[in-house]
Amino acid sequence: MITLSLIGIGSGNPDHLTRQAMRAMNAADLILIPRKGEGKADLAELRRAIVAEVVTNPANRIAEFDLPIRDEATTDYRRRVDDWHDAIAGVWADTIAAQLGQAGRVALLVWGDPSLYDSTLRIAARLRPAPQIEVVPGITSIQALTAAHAIPLNEINGPVTITTGRRLRDEGFPPGVDTCVVMLDGECSFRHLPPKGLQIWWAGYAGMACQITESGPLDEVCERIVARRAAARAEHGWIMDIYLLRRAPDHAKP
Structure with missing residues (x-):
């Protein structure tokens, strides 16, 4: 049987790796490294650097593969994602079979945590x-964000909603909470919110050496975040960012 870690x-x-992660990487017979194209080549390079620093088992093999490109022509978002995931699973299966056959331990390095807004x-x-x-x-991007700004995720006895840029744009600030964390936002969807009474803590490349941050009242820092995000993406060819929005106490909803 194949064991997939x-x-x-x-x-x-x-420095973000746990000892459990290091043990799992060294126990693997095969480590998979996905490539996302030339514009995101440094993402694969970061994985290679981790493997080079952490893995001491000479029996480890490394296999790189190109991720399929998602078809953006299909209008049905869910079908588009399902088809893409099917294609990725096919590439994984082919790569594992070519390297190990039907038995062995495989490791796949996942940004953040495999359970949080990750497929x-x-x-x-x-x-x-x-x-x-x-x-x-x-360590999740949420932890990296709050650490970067030295803030708690939640207020005393307060709930938190984790949502996406798409839903923030289409549905507005989540009801029933005063704090929300927004992930997977390629459009700076906070621009669609009435900014009065909202604070934002934003980070690009949270936890990385090239980390950039902005924070303050949304109406004051909104355009600065948009500009910095665009400049960083132009410089690196890609960006991963995340932000926390919180209502000021006098604007909190019951």
Whole structure:
């Protein structure tokens, strides 16, 4: 049987790895490294650097593969994502079979944590024959964000909603909470909110050496975040960012 270890690696900083993650990487017969194209080549390079620093087992093999490109022409978002995940699972299966056959331990390094706004577990569930799945938790982008700003995630006895840029744009600030964390936002969807009474804490490349941050009242820092995000993406060819929005106490909803 194939055992597939999905290993959370935080932001790609080796200091974010747990001892459990290091053991799992060294126990693997095969480590998979996905490539996302020339514009994101440094993401694969960060994974390579982690492997080079952490893995001491000479029996480890490394296999790199190109991720399929998602079809953006299909208007049905869910179908588009499902088809993409099917294609990725097919590439995983082919790569594993070519390297190991039907038995062995495989490690896949996952940004952040495999359980938080990440589809790795859903893709792994598509593999046939089904492997034994092992999840090694990692530091999430939410933890990296709050650490970067030295703020708590929640207020005293306060709930938090984690949502996406798409939903923030279409549905507004989540009802019933005063704090929300927004992930997967390629459009700076906070621009669609009435800014009065909202504070924002934003980070690009949270936890990485090239981390950038902004914070303050949304109406004061909104355009600065948009400009810095655009400049950083132009410089690196990609950006991963995340932000926390919080209502000021006098604007809190019952």
